[in-house]
Amino acid sequence: EEREGVIKEISRLCSFSNLKELEVNKIGRSTPFIENKAFSGEEIQAIISSQKHLQAQDTNIVLSTIPKSGTTWLKVLAFAVVHRKHFDKKKNHPLMTSNPYDLVPFLEYKLYVNHDRSSDLSQLPQPGLLGTHMPYSALPNSVKESGCRVAYICRNPFDTFVSQWHFLMKVRPKTVAPLSIEEVFDMYCKGVIGFSPYWAHMLGYWKESIERPHKVLFLKYEEMKEEPSLNLRKLAEFLRHSFSLEEEREGVVEEITRLCSFENMKELEVNKSGKAILDFGNENLFRKGEVGDWVNYLTPLLAERLTEVMEEKLGGSGLTF
């Protein structure tokens, strides 16, 4: 091999100048949805940068989720609640003209992506809503140690998986081979896609919400679907923006619930076009918005496997679906 020049060959193959010119390295994006990993390099860099530089204020609010568990919904609800005195809910409301991801920026996709310095949070309208998919343990210290509050929404892993799979199919570049639902399911059960393992993500916030209920609010997608107004009141109270008796009488709770509903949001022109996060089309953020859609996609065998994983990982925690 020495005589045949194999070392030189490998060096040339792996050289910067060669790899840079390969077609496969000029297209696509390296994301956890494409690769068999829970976090992409860009996400890790942005997380580290936010850990180093974010100076969260007591008034800030962090909205956290695992992908496809209700991020968009939580963002619109929180925005509508904390800014309800500033805007008319029937006309010219920012939620009707701006995508939720522009109104509540992600730490790892907007504020700390591609740079290693502080982000100017003073640009955000007060109290400053921040979004993230980070696990609790990875949140910047200033979030954990300041008076800033953290609201988390969790969704049953069956529907979350199905939603993730659809999303992945939509955003996966046409230039790479498609993945079967079984392949993605296997990654999900092993906890190697999309900020997984999902059980560790949920349990991190779940435990914190029990130990420090004033710090972390734990909401469930299914309960919010079942009783939207009740859960909206809970969220508003936690965010220190409780509804007054007068607002209750005027039906403000129901107005916000309607404004933020899946049916309303999906039909808004601003949510049908454009790209608010990376390369993902806004229309991909709204699919069915139902509870229990997983029965249309998971075979009994797949469902049994996920049930076993959930029993093993979540059993005894008190977190049930």
Ligand code: A3P
């Ligand atoms: P489905 O794919 O099951 O329809 P995320 O916002 O974390 O990406 O989660 C996406 C899921 O939330 C999608 O689920 C989407 O339809 C649903 N969703 C988006 N906006 C919603 C809303 N306002 N109310 C309820 N569900 C919503």
